[in-house]
Amino acid sequence: MSMAKTLVKLQALACVAILAALSPLLVTAALLWKLFGKLFCLSSSPKSIVGEVAVVTGAGHGLGRAIALELADKGCHIAVVDINMTGAESTVKQIQEKAKVRAKAYKADVSNYLELVQLNRDVVSDLGPVTVLINNAGILLHRNSVDPEPAEVQQMINVNLAAHFWTRMVFLPTMKAMRRGYLLTISSLAGLFPLPYNTTYTATKAGTTAHMRALRMELALEQLKDIHVCTAMPTFLEANEEVTHLTNEIKISNLYPLISAKQAAHRIVDGMLRGEREIMLPGLAALLYRLMSLLPVSWQDRGMVLASGSRFKQFCALRN
Helix, strand or coil, X not given: CHHHHHHHHHHHHHHHHHHHHHHHHHHHHHHHHHHHHHHCCCCCCCCCCCCCEEEEECCCCXXXXXXXXXXXXXXXXXXXXXXXXXXXXXXXXXXXXXXXXXXXXXECCCCCHHHHHHHHHHHHHHCCCCCEEEECCCCCCCCCCCCCCHHHHHHHXXXXXXXXXXXXXXXXXXXXXXXXXXXXXXXXXXXXXXXXXXXXXXXHHHHHHHHHHHHHHHHHHCCCCCEEEEEEEECCEECCHHHHHHHHHCCHHHCCCCEEHHHHHHHHHHHHHCCCCEEEECCHHHHHHHHHCCCCHHHHHHHHHHHHXXXXXXHHHHHC
């Protein structure tokens, strides 16, 4: 038995050694392919979603509203979902002013599975079967970042993470039956670059990113290649007055300019329709993430603290 275990370990080490030896070649090939595609415009054209029905959660304001408007521009009928009905109805009004599509506001708590089941019934009755799902609803900040109330922590987990399982359970079966669709999750760069004093947010966003990676593998195994799963990971956006104020106070914008909700929505929807699997905003973050992942964890931690530690101390002071 010990000899068998030793052979398995040697086999695993050999695989790692081969991968390590091939890594420079694979990285070079990937970069050349990316450059070649840019130079000769080989990237996939965006697919048409004219006449499709999209559910956009958290669409009563900010990025969710901007994505709903972007999808409507492309001819998609929109179910505007938010817990704030006033905001949802305002989004519907803006859609109707600029696009000749059907749009309707729905009030639903995305962390409540039964409400989502009813939401699906209502949307199918009003607009048709859902083939585009945008999981955007989320909570960013606790009232007290250092010592949040347990109920606040649980609520963030329910909305930012658990809700993505419920929407998947409710809306994905229709896409599987029709063998087509789009499932877009709005995660965050915080899921890759941890935010101190925002551990719940960081953990939930890391969870949604991992969830979508696993789902892509499942759909590949089931040969459902026309159901596209995409994860968007933006940095802080100019989409929320409180967040914009905070980031200006602690000078996060000195590290990289804030991106507007409209710019982010255009990039995200375009990438989703081109079949991209993960979208990081700004794009520079993708390169930074890959370079940092090569370093020892202790170096990664020190680098993050040196680069932004003082700003997060200011953030903590402002939030408490």
